[in-house]
Amino acid sequence: MSAKDTLDKLVDFLEENEADEAAKFVSYLIYLRDPVLRALREAPEDDEPETEEERTAMMEAYEDLKSGNIIPSDKILDEI
Numbered sequence: 741m742s743a744k745d746t747l748d749k750l751v752d753f754l755e756e757n758e759a760d761e762a763a764k765f766v767s768y769l770i771y772l773r774d775p776v777l778r779a780l781r782e783a784p785e786d787d788e789p790e791t792e793e794e795r796t797a798m799m800e801a802y803e804d805l806k807s808g809n810i811i812p813s814d815k816i817l818d819e820i
Contacts, residue, residue, distance in 0.1 A: 754762060771777060
């Protein structure tokens, strides 16, 4: 019996809340092996100082977010 077969049988013995936790753990294992996510996790931290222009742009973006002045991503995708 393979490890996947064993895992499949063990799942049947879990209570619902335990299955929830097991699903999170398995998702985490899959997340760990994703090469793109690994590259992002291991990328060096941006150590360049933030410019005044970047700070202003971020403040404007936060204000737009707070006021609801945003375009939903599905609408943007429809326009592409």
